[in-house]
Amino acid sequence: MMVSAHRFRSIGWIALLLVCLALVMVLAFRVNSLRSQVHRTEQQIIALRREKLYLETEVETRANQQQLKLWNDVEFGYVAPSASQYLSSERQLAAFAKSDGPDAPAPIRVASADDTVAAEAAFSSVFPGLGGDPDLSAPAAGHAEEEDARRSAKPADGAERVAAAANLGARLATVGALGKAAKDKPGKSGESKDGKKAGLAKAGKDDAARPGKGARLTPEKADAKPGSKPGKPAPAKSAPAAKPAKSTKPAKGGRPTP
Amino acid sequence: MNALTASAAMATGRVQLANVRQTALVTARLRALWVMLLFVFTALTACVRIGQLGLFEQTPERTSLAEALLPSRGEITDRNGVALARAFASYSLWFNPKAMGEQGAPLVKTPEEVARALLGIFPDADYVDLVARLKAGKSCYLRRRVLPEEANKVFALGEPALEFPREEQRFYPQGSLAAHLLGYVDEAGKGHVGMEQVLEGRLLDPVHRGTPTALSLDARAQGALEDELGRGMLETAAKGAAGVILDTDSGEVIALASLPSFNPNRSDLAYNDLVFNRVSNQVYELGSTFKPITIASAIDAGVITDFAVRYPAYPLQVGKFTIHDSHNFGASLNVPEALIHSSNVVTAQIADKLGPVALKRTMEQLGMNERPTIELPARGFPLWPHGGGEGGKGDWARLTTMTVSYGHGIAVTPLHLAAAYAALVNGGIWCPATLYKVDPAHLPPGRRVFQASTSARLRQLLRMIVADGTGRKADAPGFRVGGKTGSAEKPGSGGYRKTSLIATFAAAFPMDKPRYVVIVMLDEPQATASTSGQRTATWNAAPIVGRLVPRIGPMLGVVPDAHHDVDISDLSPLVGSGEGE
Numbered sequence: 001m002m003v004s005a006h007r008f009r010s011i012g013w014i015a016l017l018l019v020c021l022a023l024v025m026v027l028a029f030r031v032n033s034l035r036s037q038v039h040r041t042e043q044q045i046i047a048l049r050r051e052k053l054y055l056e057t058e059v060e061t062r063a064n065q066q067q068l069k070l071w072n073d074v075e076f077g078y079v080a081p082s083a084s085q086y087l088s089s090e091r092q093l094a095a096f097a098k099s100d101g102p103d104a105p106a107p108i109r110v111a112s113a114d115d116t117v118a119a120e121a122a123f124s125s126v127f128p129g130l131g132g133d134p135d136l137s138a139p140a141a142g143h144a145e146e147e148d149a150r151r152s153a154k155p156a157d158g159a160e161r162v163a164a165a166a167n168l169g170a171r172l173a174t175v176g177a178l179g180k181a182a183k184d185k186p187g188k189s190g191e192s193k194d195g196k197k198a199g200l201a202k203a204g205k206d207d208a209a210r211p212g213k214g215a216r217l218t219p220e221k222a223d224a225k226p227g228s229k230p231g232k233p234a235p236a237k238s239a240p241a242a243k244p245a246k247s248t249k250p251a252k253g254g255r256p257t258p
Numbered sequence: 259m260n261a262l263t264a265s266a267a268m269a270t271g272r273v274q275l276a277n278v279r280q281t282a283l284v285t286a287r288l289r290a291l292w293v294m295l296l297f298v299f300t301a302l303t304a305c306v307r308i309g310q311l312g313l314f315e316q317t318p319e320r321t322s323l324a325e326a327l328l329p330s331r332g333e334i335t336d337r338n339g340v341a342l343a344r345a346f347a348s349y350s351l352w353f354n355p356k357a358m359g360e361q362g363a364p365l366v367k368t369p370e371e372v373a374r375a376l377l378g379i380f381p382d383a384d385y386v387d388l389v390a391r392l393k394a395g396k397s398c399y400l401r402r403r404v405l406p407e408e409a410n411k412v413f414a415l416g417e418p419a420l421e422f423p424r425e426e427q428r429f430y431p432q433g434s435l436a437a438h439l440l441g442y443v444d445e446a447g448k449g450h451v452g453m454e455q456v457l458e459g460r461l462l463d464p465v466h467r468g469t470p471t472a473l474s475l476d477a478r479a480q481g482a483l484e485d486e487l488g489r490g491m492l493e494t495a496a497k498g499a500a501g502v503i504l505d506t507d508s509g510e511v512i513a514l515a516s517l518p519s520f521n522p523n524r525s526d527l528a529y530n531d532l533v534f535n536r537v538s539n540q541v542y543e544l545g546s547t548f549k550p551i552t553i554a555s556a557i558d559a560g561v562i563t564d565f566a567v568r569y570p571a572y573p574l575q576v577g578k579f580t581i582h583d584s585h586n587f588g589a590s591l592n593v594p595e596a597l598i599h600s601s602n603v604v605t606a607q608i609a610d611k612l613g614p615v616a617l618k619r620t621m622e623q624l625g626m627n628e629r630p631t632i633e634l635p636a637r638g639f640p641l642w643p644h645g646g647g648e649g650g651k652g653d654w655a656r657l658t659t660m661t662v663s664y665g666h667g668i669a670v671t672p673l674h675l676a677a678a679y680a681a682l683v684n685g686g687i688w689c690p691a692t693l694y695k696v697d698p699a700h701l702p703p704g705r706r707v708f709q710a711s712t713s714a715r716l717r718q719l720l721r722m723i724v725a726d727g728t729g730r731k732a733d734a735p736g737f738r739v740g741g742k743t744g745s746a747e748k749p750g751s752g753g754y755r756k757t758s759l760i761a762t763f764a765a766a767f768p769m770d771k772p773r774y775v776v777i778v779m780l781d782e783p784q785a786t787a788s789t790s791g792q793r794t795a796t797w798n799a800a801p802i803v804g805r806l807v808p809r810i811g812p813m814l815g816v817v818p819d820a821h822h823d824v825d826i827s828d829l830s831p832l833v834g835s836g837e838g839e
Binding site: 042046053056061064065080088 | 308309311323326327340341344346347406429431432433434435477478480481484485735736737808809811812817818819820821
């Protein structure tokens, strides 16, 4: 039994050795086959690089300076750019812009909003404290000033404009209330109201007469961020006196339709 | 008995049959064994071989990628990496008379027919020579460098004896562009003439030849320079033309051309007179272009302090010699007028006041007494005027000082002039010209020749010459070109020849902050209709610069601007009007 066990073990060792040998052989074969593959790939790379160099040289030869010059003489006729074709600064670029003359044609608009509404919305904010109801007018006044300053710095914010226009209803109601109050208390306050109204109308007219920049730029600006701008709470900010639900609604309408 | 006999006979027959069968079986087994042995042997051999291959065999001739792609000779590029010279496997046309076997005629058609067909493909080939080679029956090159489409046409002739081996040769994709700078490589693989000769060691060194060598050259500017020079040469029917564009701060040669040129791709034809480089090797009396140098030297030395001082402009008698101007400019001229009208008389008087020592020192500091500093092997030695004293090394005579002041009696290469003008306008620092690309962070130190204030004055004066004077035709709008014309008569037997001129225009731009110096020179320009019947530099060399600068300026980073210029308001009131040389 002992002998047979011993023999069995030695046979096992030999078998294991054979299996290991076979595995080593397989591994060696694979390594060498991979090595030949690498070699073949390298050969391919070399051939391709040579081909690339060859084609590159051919292109360079066909497009050499003298050949390009001949083509230019016969075909293209390009000349060196002159000094007038270069701009050294933004100022030079801006110098090309023309200011609107007295008979200048109306600027091309790619989108439009109702200017009168927008203008009235703007002017109502110019004169704070018009409202008879202090609760409504006082906060609106503070914000209107802010808004005006912002508008003068950044004239084009379509969404805000349209939102302001939408709040017009609320503001007109304020004016209406004022009118009522004036009727109720005639005299001093009525005069002042009329005078102010005339002034307001004038201002509104002026504003409407110069729709140029704001109106022209508006859609472009809105166009730049169509997704973010209208949805933002910016309109609500611009007209805090109005209901917030209303302020978002026209914002959608403020989306440009060029 | 019969039965017995019969049975015995049958037994014998059976035994025999059994024997036969036995033998046949043995034979068959033996054969099967042999076959099996053969198979086993083959299989074993195969296994051993597989094992050997799989385990021990190395891939034959393994070369690394880098080694395989290493060119036989390094590439030369311009400053922007455009290949100017490269080792390239191009086709050759090889005649192998044994291609169709040892016996019989080597060609299908007659040698005359084949030669005529080859002449149709290569019009510049020599018919007689081709026929002689084809008839001789010896293997030889019929042509060294053949384009692929030409090879296709030759192949279409159907002559097996005409072969196209691809051989690694030196190839210049830009053709004759910058031929004098690059030089060429002969059939033995040796570089000649230009940087091929200078860089020989580096281009062949296995360590370095893998990376291209960048020169300071700009191929586009070089193309424009050669083109405009060629045009100017044709228009004026000049013998030759030379031009150089130099970076004022680093001394880098951006372009350098000498016409007529040669094609380095045809190395068999390259070695002729055309390899002579007019820019670095030929010395000329460059005439009035020296006047700004004299004036700068005088300003530097404090001889000129007031630009309004007027000098008499009548012909000046010095010993037996009389110094004239090309025209009569009136009774007197001040310094700006003298430069604008290019007055020899006034310059000579200023040089006389300056004295020989100071002028000679300036010229020496500008390197006018030695070969031009550049890497090219062909560098001409100037004709330096002899001074008095031992070995002619003493001070110049009074007349010599006066003639040198307006560029006569001293002959230098156009490259000398370019380096001097760079020093004139760049703030007064002279830098050696170089063909290697210079790192802007490591500019060569150079040596101070003029004070910065003198250089600033010269910038004004040179700009005035182009704005109001003899260089008007070089005034490219917006590029603030400044420069000086020079038309020197060539010396011949029995004095100067009136009709053989060297017309030079030395310019720099933009004058408010000079970046590049441009020298253009025409050798013996003729009076033609395109130059309004004139021979002087005003009419032939200056217009070349006027056309060249707008072409190269934007490429070299100089943006034309009509609103900028060097301020000449303090000098312009001093200038009247008139014409000059």
